[in-house]
Amino acid sequence: MTIEITITVFVFIVTMLVIFWRPKGINEAWPAAIGAIIIVLTGTVTSANMIDIIDKIGGAAITIIATIVMAVILESFGFFHWSAVRLVNLSKGSGYRLYWYIQLFCFLMTLLFNSDGSILITTPILILVLKNLQLKPHQQIPYLLSGAITATASSAPIGVSNIVNLIALNIVHMTLYMHTAMIFVPASLGLAFMSLLMYKLLKKQLPKELPNLVIDLEEGFFTKHFHPLKGKISVETKHQRTTFMLKILLFVFIMRCSLFLASYLSISIQLVAVLGSLILLIWRWYYFRTNPIDILKKTPWQIFIFSFSMYVIIYGLHNIGLTELLIKVCEPIVSQGLLYATFIMGGLITVLSNLFNNHPALMIGTMTLTEMGLDPITLKTIYLANIIGSDIGSLLLPIGTLASLMWMHILKKHKINVNWKDYMNVTFIVIPLTVIVTLLLLFSWIQLIFN
Numbered sequence: 336m337t338i339e340i341t342i343t344v345f346v347f348i349v350t351m352l353v354i355f356w357r358p359k360g361i362n363e364a365w366p367a368a369i370g371a372i373i374i375v376l377t378g379t380v381t382s383a384n385m386i387d388i389i390d391k392i393g394g395a396a397i398t399i400i401a402t403i404v405m406a407v408i409l410e411s412f413g414f415f416h417w418s419a420v421r422l423v424n425l426s427k428g429s430g431y432r433l434y435w436y437i438q439l440f441c442f443l444m445t446l447l448f449n450s451d452g453s454i455l456i457t458t459p460i461l462i463l464v465l466k467n468l469q470l471k472p473h474q475q476i477p478y479l480l481s482g483a484i485t486a487t488a489s490s491a492p493i494g495v496s497n498i499v500n501l502i503a504l505n506i507v508h509m510t511l512y513m514h515t516a517m518i519f520v521p522a523s524l525g526l527a528f529m530s531l532l533m534y535k536l537l538k539k540q541l542p543k544e545l546p547n548l549v550i551d552l553e554e555g556f557f558t559k560h561f562h563p564l565k566g567k568i569s570v571e572t573k574h575q576r577t578t579f580m581l582k583i584l585l586f587v588f589i590m591r592c593s594l595f596l597a598s599y600l601s602i603s604i605q606l607v608a609v610l611g612s613l614i615l616l617i618w619r620w621y622y623f624r625t626n627p628i629d630i631l632k633k634t635p636w637q638i639f640i641f642s643f644s645m646y647v648i649i650y651g652l653h654n655i656g657l658t659e660l661l662i663k664v665c666e667p668i669v670s671q672g673l674l675y676a677t678f679i680m681g682g683l684i685t686v687l688s689n690l691f692n693n694h695p696a697l698m699i700g701t702m703t704l705t706e707m708g709l710d711p712i713t714l715k716t717i718y719l720a721n722i723i724g725s726d727i728g729s730l731l732l733p734i735g736t737l738a739s740l741m742w743m744h745i746l747k748k749h750k751i752n753v754n755w756k757d758y759m760n761v762t763f764i765v766i767p768l769t770v771i772v773t774l775l776l777l778f779s780w781i782q783l784i785f786n
Contacts, residue, residue, distance in 0.1 A: 339379050343651045346370045350648060351691055355734045360744070363737065364637035367644035379651040388646050394605045395501035396639040398594075399449055401608035402495070405587060406452040407633045408615045411625070417580050419460045423468070423545070430542035431534075434478065437461065438530045441482045445489035447587055449496045450726075451638065453486040454738045458745045468545055476753055477537040479746065480761060484730055485530060487738040491726040491773075492522040495594055495604070498642050499694045500722060503701040507718050511598035518719045521780045525727065525773030532765045586615070641737070642694070649698045661703040669707065673716060674778050681720035681774045685728025693729035693736050697721055716781050720774055728770045733758050 350370035354363045374380050380388075409415065422440055426433040445453040461482055465475040490497035494504050494514040504514055590611035597607045616627045652658075665683075669676045680700070687696035700721045704714055729735030733743050733755065746753055 339377055340655045342377050343374060343379050343655050346373050347648055347652060362637050364641040367641050371644035371647035374648055374651040379654050380647055384650050388650060391502055391505045392643050392646055395498055395505060396642055397605040398495060398501060398608045399498040400634060400639060401612040402449050403452045404612040404630060404634050405615055406448040406456055407630050408619055409583060410456055412583060414580055414583060415456055415460045417576060419464045423464060426545060428545050430545050433545060434534060434541055437478055437482045438485050441486035442489045445486050445496050446493060447591055450487050450490040450738045454483060454742050457482060457486055458742055462749050470542065474542050476757060477540045480753060481533045481537060483742045487730060487736055488526055488529065488727045491722055492519045497726060498638065499697050503697050506701045506705060507714060509715055511604060512595050515595060517715060517781065518722065518777065521773060521776035524776050525769055528772050529765055529769040532768060533761060536761060536764060645694050646698060649695050653702055657699065658703045658706060662707055665703060666707060673713060676717055677720040677778050678774050680717050681724040681770060684721045684724030685770055688725050688729030689732045689735045692734065693725040697725040712785055719777055723770060723773050723777065727773060728766060731762050731766045
């Protein structure tokens, strides 16, 4: 057993180091998969464990991938270019207004899709907008940094915006509906506080006035992709595009609401998510006669591999006694009262997320909670405190989440230099205060609705 413990711990540490380092831009799914294979070969994770893992991961992965497919379809419609132009127009030449509309844009994109999909799509769009506004590099960074932080942290209010949240929900047997009812209000207020704090911190770096767009991003996109051809329906005028986009946005909003209704009625949310993606694919084919194969190629299927592999590794750590050790540490904390437990456990997951990434941190924390024999309200409250630590607290360092790692990679591809110092100058002030405020709001909200 000593050899198994040594190998499992070693594999976990090496896997996380390779994921953070990403030599030659390797996708994080492959080191995770190799680590998982080694864990299985050592026998630390059994075949029965694998069946349990598939049961817990499967539905969450299908839901998130279906949601990302919807996001990719909307990108192919030109929705994000259309949104970006509206975002600049609403700013009315004010750099301060642009900041707040970027915050709202990133928040809504994460709520409508998920944190990873939001980062993958909004970051290139923001880069395109900011470069065409001819903002200097030091003026672009505050918008990109604050937008990425908000997009990633905005997965906290609803569980379906983050795959690790969905997996953890399954572990604690909590419905998506109950999760949202308990955390949406405190998490959203916490995010508003975070945005205000970032604005105060970054205001001096934001331009007061914005120049006009050098090119019309909307016209450029639609001329290139949807110039009327035989067999295609024209969306040539701006009025037609706006009507078309609003219809799509309404559909996505209805499908998003349907996930919560399905959860409330105990209907499989992954089936609803897949149905929404299929309808959008058919809609796209009908309007533009475009083969859906290109969408399937753009879908990041490796997310399933990454999540499954990381859970295998975490299950291995669980089997060698990690959760037993954490239970001994955490039980005295939880016994001190719900307020104390909320802050300490949320803080613990924040630290673990920044050391090991929020995927393993939340999984370890959630598995520990389920074996402590807690009453339902205490279990759910502390679990939601863990979510705040995982989704918001993890942003202290740029290695804390998969989304922030992808964000850094996208910036590097576009030759935009945001170093750790730039990042931490903001997060070391904003994130700890936001976590404290949000945890306090969570505790107060739970006391209000259950007492």
